[in-house]
Amino acid sequence: MIWRIASFAVAAGFVGLWQLIANLKLISPVFLPGPDRAWAALMRGFATGDLTSKLVGTLEHMAYGWLAASVAGIALGALIGSSRLMRIYIAPSLEFLRPLPVSAIIPVAIAMLGLTQGMALFVIAFGAIWPIMLATIHGFAAVEPRLYEVARALQMSRPAIVFKIALPSALPDILAGMRLSLTVALILSVVCEVLAGLDGLGHWVLLSARAFRSADLFAGVILLGATGYVTSIAMSLAERRLLAWQSTR
Amino acid sequence: MTVLARLDEAKAARQQKPLITFNGATLRLGGKTIIENLDLEVRPGEFLCIVGASGCGKTTALRLAAGLYRPTGGAVTFDGQPMLEPRREVAIVFQDYGKALLPWRTAAGNISLALEACGIPVRERPDRIAELLRKVGLPAHAEKYPAEMSGGMQQRLQIARCLAQEPTTLLMDEPFGALDAMTRQGLQDEVLSLTAASNTTVVFVTHDLDEAIYLGDRVIGLLPHPGRIGIELDVNLPRPRDQLATREHPEFLRLRRQLFDFIKATEH
Ligand SMILES: Nc1ncnc2c1ncn2[C@@H]1O[C@H](COP(=O)(O)OP(=O)(O)OP(=O)(O)O)[C@@H](O)[C@H]1O
Ligand SMILES: [Mg+2]
Numbered sequence: 001m002i003w004r005i006a007s008f009a010v011a012a013g014f015v016g017l018w019q020l021i022a023n024l025k026l027i028s029p030v031f032l033p034g035p036d037r038a039w040a041a042l043m044r045g046f047a048t049g050d051l052t053s054k055l056v057g058t059l060e061h062m063a064y065g066w067l068a069a070s071v072a073g074i075a076l077g078a079l080i081g082s083s084r085l086m087r088i089y090i091a092p093s094l095e096f097l098r099p100l101p102v103s104a105i106i107p108v109a110i111a112m113l114g115l116t117q118g119m120a121l122f123v124i125a126f127g128a129i130w131p132i133m134l135a136t137i138h139g140f141a142a143v144e145p146r147l148y149e150v151a152r153a154l155q156m157s158r159p160a161i162v163f164k165i166a167l168p169s170a171l172p173d174i175l176a177g178m179r180l181s182l183t184v185a186l187i188l189s190v191v192c193e194v195l196a197g198l199d200g201l202g203h204w205v206l207l208s209a210r211a212f213r214s215a216d217l218f219a220g221v222i223l224l225g226a227t228g229y230v231t232s233i234a235m236s237l238a239e240r241r242l243l244a245w246q247s248t249r
Numbered sequence: 250m251t252v253l254a255r256l257d258e259a260k261a262a263r264q265q266k267p268l269i270t271f272n273g274a275t276l277r278l279g280g281k282t283i284i285e286n287l288d289l290e291v292r293p294g295e296f297l298c299i300v301g302a303s304g305c306g307k308t309t310a311l312r313l314a315a316g317l318y319r320p321t322g323g324a325v326t327f328d329g330q331p332m333l334e335p336r337r338e339v340a341i342v343f344q345d346y347g348k349a350l351l352p353w354r355t356a357a358g359n360i361s362l363a364l365e366a367c368g369i370p371v372r373e374r375p376d377r378i379a380e381l382l383r384k385v386g387l388p389a390h391a392e393k394y395p396a397e398m399s400g401g402m403q404q405r406l407q408i409a410r411c412l413a414q415e416p417t418t419l420l421m422d423e424p425f426g427a428l429d430a431m432t433r434q435g436l437q438d439e440v441l442s443l444t445a446a447s448n449t450t451v452v453f454v455t456h457d458l459d460e461a462i463y464l465g466d467r468v469i470g471l472l473p474h475p476g477r478i479g480i481e482l483d484v485n486l487p488r489p490r491d492q493l494a495t496r497e498h499p500e501f502l503r504l505r506r507q508l509f510d511f512i513k514a515t516e517h
Contacts, residue, residue: 144348146343146345146348146349147348147349147351149317149341149343149349150341150343150349150362152317152334152335153315153317153335153337153339153340153341153414154337154362154363154366154367154414155334155335155336155337155366156366160365160366164351164362164365165351168351168353169351169353171353243353245352245353245354245394245396
């Protein structure tokens with residue numbers, strides 16, 4: 001409780017400082033609006049619906065990319081993680097691909113798919129898949145071997161073993177990977193919107209900056225920050241629900 | 250039941266076809282012979298205890314009987330057929346109950362795992378689960394996670410899950426090794442009454458000689474490097490066994506002495 005009050009006070013302090021700098025015009029108002037003007041721009045954006053549609057656009061890019069990355073990452077990770085042979089053969093290729101910055105594949109994606117939603121989806125999913133896939137591989141590789149013997153003694157089918165033993169056992173790792181990917185997906189959504197001019201907050205921020213509408217620019221940035229914050233909180237809540245059994249340890 | 254009737258019954262059982270047979274079973278793992286030329290017959294309904302020094306191959310022998318290992322020589326058969334894979338009528342109680350239970354499922358959920366594997370319809374499961382929890386003395390703990398239970402309770406839960414497969418045979422590997430003396434004695438008596446009621450065949454591995462004699466119809470002592478049978482004792486103590494009376498019985502003390510000397514001779 002004390003911590004929450006303290007962190008709230010720090011945040012309020014930053015906003016106050018920001019207002020002070022803006023009021024004293026230490027930085028030209030053309031570049032730095034005060035929090036009051038940024039807030040007004042935010043409210044105006046919601047009132048006209050302009051900002052709302054941009055927010056929805058970004059949320060869509062992020063969600064589709066992240067979900068695609070989750071499905072593919074968990075499936076591939078499960079496949080690789082549950083077989084020692086697969087790990088031996090595939091792990092080196094993964095180590096080669098993983099450090100590849102996603103920015104490096106953006107030109108490739110644009111060349112192949114054009115400045116389209118499909119390109120954005122591919123880039124976001126490609127960037128967001130790594131934390132999920134690697135966490136899933138680790139989670140599947142770390143399943144208690146005794147549990148597999150229990151499954152053998154019960155003559156459980158392969159799908160039953162995956163869904164009742166391996167997947168729940170790897171779930172804490174998988175969720176941690178999905179949480180990391182959430183941030184990656186948001187960043188890449190903005191990057192793709194800027195590069196491809198797709199409808200979204202990234203595009204809004206870019207246009208506002210070009211037109212020197214600094215209040216609108218800041219409204220967009222605030223909204224991006226809020227998006228990251230809220231999705232991460234939603235993820236923690238989901239984690240806490242799904243991993244309720246861990247809290248009893 | 251008189252002692253004589255009991256002996257007659259034992260004689261009749263001896264003439265029955267064995268349920269588990271080790272026929273010159275040999276197991277080599279990583280270039281090492283762990284079990285060599287093991288001949289052993291377990292009769293239906295028998296309570297067989299296996300003792301031996303640490304590392305002599307007790308667990309390995311049990312895993313052969315379970316079908317978790319295949320013999321590299323000779324044969325292990327169950328009910329006349331080669332035991333190549335585990336089967337549902339043979340349940341295994343592992344020593345490390347903490348690892349053998351699903352930590353993300355409650356007590357009821359862990360028992361349900363076996364019922365699901367056996368294809369018990371959903372609507373029959375709650376009654377079966379309640380019945381099994383009652384049998385092992387955990388009726389009030391259905392919604393607890395394993396981490397919320399004591400060691401004794403977790404081992405009870407694992408036994409309940411094994412009973413849920415309705416096994417004809419229970420293979421138990423030092424199931425009470427990690428429990429305190431009081432919990433241990435309570436569980437010994439529970440296992441005896443549970444298996445006697447359903448006429449379950451039991452192969453029970455332990456390093457506790459008293460426990461082996463107290464529980465068993467027969468006790469086998471293994472010799473190490475490689476594992477083979479060194480001694481075989483029939484336990485003709487009256488049943489039901491009693492923690493005080495049985496352990497003070499002259500026959501119990503005689504067997505204890507014999508087994509103790511054997512184990513001491515194997516440990517130089
Ligand atoms: N997978 C394996 N590969 C190679 N050697 C093994 C393997 N499993 C067991 N052994 C060896 O086989 C021997 C018997 O092991 P086992 O676990 O059956 O002994 P145990 O009688 O159960 O001992 P304890 O009383 O300590 O449980 C030991 O020397 C052990 O080192
Ligand atoms: Mg052992």
